[in-house]
Amino acid sequence: MPFINFATKEINCKIVYYGPGLSGKTTNIKWIYDHIKPENKGEMITLATETERTLFFDFVPIEVSNVKGFKVRFHLYTTPGQIIYQASRKLILKGVDGVVFVADSQEERHDANLDTLDDMLDNLKEYDIDINELPLVFQYNKRDLPNILPVEVLRRDLNRWNRPDFEAVATKGIGVLETFKEITRQVLKKLKK
Amino acid sequence: MLTLRPEEDEKLRKLLTELNRESKSKIVLLIDKSGQLISRSESPAFSSDDITFASLTAGNVAASEALSKLLGDKNLNHMFTETEEEGIYMILIDGKYILVSIFNKSVSNLGIVRVKIKKYYKKLVDLLRQIESRIEEESSIAEQLNVEDIDLDTLFE
Ligand SMILES: Nc1nc2c(ncn2[C@@H]2O[C@H](COP(=O)(O)OP(=O)(O)OP(=O)(O)O)[C@@H](O)[C@H]2O)c(=O)[nH]1
């Protein structure tokens, strides 16, 4: 749910990176955080295990000012992809304004992609969020690895709503910005409706 | 969608600032359960990142709520965390918002904070409900927004 303050002229929106364990969600928002100008970002929070698996969430606040109007603040969250953290994933989706689904392109992770998408659909339903109305972008990550599925297969199985989608190598920043820009574009567009 | 009009923003901030002063807190914050900072007391001395603080608080409260549900308890009402020097008291408002007081333990204490929150609780709930019903009556806010010319490219170096 966006929060707009007409006194301070601020718009706040929540964007969640969802996807199976190790698909590269944290890598995505870490890359964004590392490449954004200091004056446009707040403090990054990482709640992770000792082996750098997300335990609860990562959080990055980003601020964009435009000259005439409002300051927009995007709150980026990642969910923990591991199956055991199902309850936490649901909590993080609360009040979401846009979702980036980060899929792992590797063949052996495709079942995990599908299960996680089901899990996301269940959680959205519990919050009464209609996926057809929700800003949504797909990212097929880890395109640098050898045993990957063709994009057409990933698109057919995951992107059933024909939303914008991108190939990515998040560790090198490839596709990361494109994905981020697309989801922010959709979220802002929905605000205007 | 939650929106605040300038006069509402001012009322909220005034209320939180009064509560902050009377409870001798360092800062009082009002957060929504999804992690957005809605308003805060005027506390120039508070130097931590309040946006990030809000996000963590909401996560903390959400996890504790889920825990208490798991234990068969219906509702979580409030919680308290402390560091060596500071106390952080969080209370749910109307099931939708979180009010947080951060206080220095050598300046205030949990008892004072709770008594003062009790004093302002109804005022705060009334104000929030007023805002909610104003939002419901309002039609579109789209024409008041000017987000088209936001240039994301300027964000990155
Ligand atoms: N080869 C390759 N490795 C990647 C890519 N993106 C991420 N990784 C690696 O995959 C591992 C997991 O990445 P994370 O970003 O931590 O994954 P996550 O989705 O946050 O995982 P959870 O927090 O457990 O849900 C790390 O070792 C990354 O360096 C990629 O595009 N290519």
Ligand SMILES: [Mg+2]
């Ligand atoms: Mg992670």
